[in-house]
Amino acid sequence: AQTVTQSQPEMSVQEAETVTLSCTYDTSESDYYLFWYKQPPSRQMILVIRQEAYKQQNATENRFSVNFQKAAKSFSLKISDSQLGDAAMYFCAYRRGNKLVFGAGTILRVKS
């Protein structure tokens, strides 16, 4: 069975600093998609970044980038130059067939 593990229930970062959220997953498939979603206090789920497993290059979206280690089944999210608006719950997700499997989430607090 595919599982997604986020080992950090909560993280804090100082504004303008960099923070990394960890995610590991378990799968026997070779081709798949991984996602990071952000859920701010409004509870709207927002796609932050996605990674296609067959691509070796790490995905990047402005201040957000991933460190995708396929062999280690690791998919961490790095947020650079953290902003107050980055405060949210972050979910790592794996696409299994037509479904998304989510990790437990990491609450990110940004200190001013």
Add this chain to the structure above:
Amino acid sequence: GAVVSQHPSWVICKSGTSVKIECRSLDFQATTMFWYRQFPKQSLMLMATSNEGSKATYEQGVEKDKFLINHASLTLSTLTVTSAHPEDSSFYICSARDRRGPSYTFGSGTRLTVV
């Protein structure tokens, strides 16, 4: 980009009554939509997969007769919580995937309170 509209955003109902939540894909056709339940500070739990023109597929442990799903068109799926009880109070979220891309778009969620 793909937009999913979910209504209502919040609803309060009395125990024993039913409440319907709508999920619409506004600018794309969604043959499949997904319904999740989320408790505070917890992850999203997939309840069921809604398939256009056919029966929904429910996850293990989800009561089919309590959570009725209808996906009558390519842009609309509804979740009806029947004979609601206080323990059904939760945050319900729908999502869909635009086949033009690999990502999933989520509705804004519905906060259900059963009193």
